[in-house]
Amino acid sequence: MTAPTYPETRRDEAQVETLFGKQIADPYRWLEDDVRNNPEVADWVERQNAVTDAYLAQLPGRDWFRTRVGQIFDFARYSTPYERGGRYFYTFNTGLQNQSPLYVRDGLNGEQRLLLDPNAWAQDGATALDGWLPSYDGSKLLYSVQDGGTDWKILRVLDVNTGQPLPDEVRWAKFTGLAWVGEEGFLYSRFPEPEEGADFQALNYNQAIYFHRLGTPQSEDELVYATPADPVVGHSASVTSDGRWAVITSHKGTDARYEVRVIDLAARATQGWATRELVTGFDNAWGVIDAIGGKLWFQTNADAPLYRIAAIDLDAAEPQWTEGIAQGEQPIDGASIVGDKLVVSYLRDASSVARIFSLDGAPAGEVELGGIGSVGGFSGSPGDPETFYSFTSFNRPPTIYRLDMATGEGSTFAEAQLAFDPDCFVVEQRFYTSKDGTRVPMFLMRRRDIAESGQAVPTLLYGYGGFDVSLTPGFSASRIAWVEAGGAYALANIRGGGEYGKAWHDGGRLGNKQNVFDDFIAAGEFLIAEGVTPAGGLAIQGGSNGGLLVGAVANQRPDLFAAGNAAVGVMDMLRFDRWTAGRYWVDDYGYPDREADFRVLRAYSPLHNIRSGVDYPALLVTTADTDDRVVPGHSFKYTAALQAAGLGERPQLIRIETRAGHGSGKPTDKAIAEAADVMGFLAFWTGLRTPELSLSCQAIILNRT
Structure with missing residues (x-):
């Protein structure tokens, strides 16, 4: 491998601020500019990509990963x-469609009929079908279009009977739900149109809910709800399955603390x-499940850090909240009303459990x-005879099932035909102790022969640790390829997530954020101590937020890790609140x-805590030019x-994708190419050597035994 020669990056030594008595140098602030508007930034991106591309092309395992990930990914996939x-609506991908x-x-x-093919929307495959919702009678389809990975969405409507688009088009929708009001129109959330050139960086304020009537221009859309006196508040709208209640949920940040209001659509004429108002104060989580007549069910953590289900009858003379399903031993992860039952999913040590209750909670x-x-x-919906659900794990792509609500019997709707044998892999859960004594769960996947032999192998450790997000088992073609090649994959359910409810989230945010990094570092130490991976592997x-995690722990324990991939990370903790x-x-x-x-932020900010002169892991930073979530x-x-700090022999490189965003909507070919680059890079620096492509997982096991 030829060591990379980093492109020269201009430093502005005069860019220094004094914040709370501390001088903060920011010599690369000019790199904050949008690449579309600043030729110097565009040139820097081009030069960085040239160096990175040349380096990645040398990786001995990259081509193996590109081919193998493509093979594994090439299976028919259905949504629920x-x-x-x-009428039954669903997405279906033959395998490698973008x-x-x-x-x-x-x-x-009935016979399957194509309604929308987003592969025809752009030559590069980077324009995606985002959300979609059929109208109540199934005659129309409301859907959102995502171009190049941006969070901005374009809303359109299709006539399901003819397959022809209607003239309706709504722009500047963002972080929006889709909610039909009868068959006449829909509710959506939007922000004011940004100034020219500020689409991908301007802060998002003054979100409002509008009603669009079919057949009218967006300029005639009716303002439904807004809070101009408090522009930081965001709003989303949903409509219950019977079409009677519009539910407006308002929030101020990412915390699950909401206000809830309802609109009686049956009384809209007058x-x-x-x-x-149903809930005020931004104190707790409240998520509407559905309604039957005047009775609405909600999932909430009010007086229940692991969540409970509460109900209220708005047709009563004096509506009162009643207990639907009390808080249990595991956190509630989701709920729906189907037929005359409540279907409730729970998290048991970050793995799913699904239980059925009658509407009175029995x-x-x-x-x-x-x-x-x-x-x-x-x-x-209430009264439906059936529901569909998916089940997936680390070694199994989603299988779609149909559940008969009357009999409780399940049947398979769609099951993937795979290019690998799931039984070649062992998935297990272990627990380890963090720095402060907290018990933390970890999932571990290995090839069966490696798990049985106890061989220490290069290991990929993944984490997130924030925003109440629970990391549960899921399928990834690139991680299957990593394990198939002889590595191990571990997922640590560190604090900051929602795996154990509110307390687990609170234990890893604000002043407790260091717990997240301690948990992740302890996971790495555990994998080495248990002989899962060798030191240096x-x-x-x-x-x-997981990119922030990688940057922070690389600063704090560069000796522990051989390599890292920080993807679309929040790296400047002193200025993150200035964009989008x-x-x-x-x-x-x-x-x-x-x-x-x-x-607190200055103490762990990845950008501000790089330790010059220390040997660092090999780092591949990945981002995209249209990421308007984490710019x-x-x-x-x-x-x-990183490149200016002199961090030893291992490289610190950046891979910048074009016509892509924070992750959603990325076309399959771009996803496979990125996975090959990342896995090839991590494999090289951990010592994972890819096998001959002709060897399947099963053949490798037979050869070794």
Whole structure:
């Protein structure tokens, strides 16, 4: 391998600020500019990519990963069907299509008919079908279009009977739900149109809910709800499955602390968009499940840090909250009403459990799942005879099941035909002790022969640790390829997530953020101590808040890790709140302009704690030019600082994707290419040597035994 020669990056030595008595140098602030608007930034990106591409092309395992990940990924994939008006809507990808087309069947066993093929929307495959929702009678389809990975969405409508688009088009929708109001139109959330050239960086304020009537221009859309006196508040709208209640959920940040208002759509002719307050104060989580008549069910953590289900009858003379399902021993992860039952999913040590209750809260059975894994779906409405759900694990892609609500019997709707044998892999859960004595769970996947032999092998450790996000078992073609090649994959359920409810989240945010890094470091130490991986064989990976995690622990324990991939990370903790949605993140990170929070943020900010002259792991930073969630300036500045610091023999490189964003909507070919680059890089620096491509997992086991 030829060591890279980093491109020269201009430093502005005069860019120094004094914050709370501390001088903060920011010599690469010019790299915060949008690459589209600043030729100097565009030139820097081009030069960095040229160096990175040349280096990655030398990696001996990259081509193996590209081929093998493509082979593993090449299987037919369905989403869980959604029924409206006797029609079943779902996405279906034949395997390597860049985007998944949307299909419909008239009746469950009807002929499959193509409705939308986003692969025809852009030559590079980077324009995606984002969200979609059929109208109540199934005659129309509301859907959102995502171009180049941006969070901005374009809303359009399709006539399901003819397959022809309607003229309706709505722009500047962002962080929006899709909610039909009868068959006449829909509710959506949007921000004011940004100034020209500020689409991908301007802060998002003054989100409002509008009603768009079909057949009218967006300029005539009706304002339904807004809070101009408090522009930081965001709003989303949903409509219950019976079409009667519009539920407006308001938030100020990323914390699950909401206000809830409802609109009685049955009274709209006389009352208009008049709202009725249900929950005020931004104190707790409240998520609407559904309604039957005047009775609405909600999932909430009010007086229940592991969540409970509460109900209220708005048609009563004096509506009162009643207990639907009390808090249990595991946190509730989701709930829906199907038929005359509540289907509730729980997390048991970060793995899914699904239980059924009657509407009065009495237990009515459990959905049999396939062991350690994650369940999704259970869509449906009161009175429906069926629901569909998916189940997946680390070694198994999602299988789609149909559940008969009357009999409780399940059947397979769609199962993947795979290019590997899931039984070649062992998935287990272990627990380890963090620095302060906290017991933390970890999932571990290895090839069966390696698990049985106890051989220490290069290991990829993944984490997130923030925003109440629970990491549950899920399938990844690139991680299967890593394990198939002889490595191990570990996922640490560190604090900051929601795996154990509110306390687990609180234990890893604000002033407790260091617990996240301590948990992750302890995971790496555990893997070495247990003989899962050898010293010098540990790679780490994380995206977004997980990219912050990788940057922080690389600074704190560079000796522990051989290599790392920090993807679309939040790297400048003193300025994250200045762009797009960054202002929301203060719930987890704190406010950089408040001294107490500043001192916590400064202590772990990846950009500000690089230790010059210390041997660092090999680091591959990945980002994209259209990421308007975590703007790429975070990764640009961080990489420039790494390259200037003199961090030993291992490289610090950045890979900058074009026509891509924070992750969603990325076309399959770009995803496979990126996975090959990342896995090839991590494999080289951990000593994982890829086998001959012709050897399947099973053949490798037979050869070794």
